[in-house]
Amino acid sequence: MIIGALEAGGTKMVCAIGNEKGEILKRISIPTKTPETTMPEMIAFFKNEKVERLGIGCFGPIAPDKTAENYGCITSTPKIAWQNFNIVKAFGEALSCPVGFDTDVNAAALGEATFGITQGLDCSIYITVGTGIGVGVYLNGSLLHGMMHTEAGHIMIKRHREDTFAGNCPFHGDCFEGLAAGPAIEKRWGRKGAELSCEEKVWEMEAFYIAQACVNFCMTYSPQKIVLGGGVLKQDMLLPMIRSKFEELMAGYIQTKELADITNYIVPASLSDNQAILGCIKLALNA
16 A cells, blocks of 8 residues: 655655555655645645555644544644645545544654554653654553643643743743743753753753653653653753653652663654654554
8 A cells, every 4th residue: 555644844844655564665855835835746746656545744733623623724823824724635635535634743652652662552652842842642542632632742840940031932931842842942041952962951951841741741641651752852961861850750659660660661762753754654544
């Protein structure tokens, strides 16, 4: 089967072709402009490849409820041109094939659960920390939705005692994303994270915020594994600091075999940055 996969991001659209085995056979990247400009390029790519199914992992918020009138829409995104655009309908009509649809971070969580480090687990969390922060929850064998999908990148967290930065989220100020995403790091310290690799105080504060979120998600979802991805996690020193701070904040309250082995509980993404594309392949197979 020829399967199309679309990792739809705010900056670029990664279009790929794969198969049921999780093999990625071809990919291209198209800048995210307006639907009028970007959609024809993507449709032409998938048509040329004669895809039989398509899976979309999309920037959001989105409307993933198939019973809702606006199912398939990108909703209150800051990218004005894409607000209320029905991306599922557009591709379904153009390609005449089933289309699977979810958030980009849910797709990443699904990719890890299907082909990666969380295979065989009933519950796992995928957190991406980059330009924004997203959280995908794989619970009891499926992605968690409820009334739409989780927006756990915007949870409210306790401020670090030395942090005077107001926060960068236009909606909530000092939520998790507002304090810990890449743009927050740059605005707080005056330089991009990649230029601050040797500044331990930067990463101690970042670890505090990410570990605090991991504790919250551990308490609320009881995942068997937490996977961390995204550009901010490319800092080599950060993951051990997160694990250490997590154990400090947890303070021994939950005692399970998973938490007894912290290096195998809070882990890096395992699929060479292909987790979202592979999740899109699974979304297509499920469609």
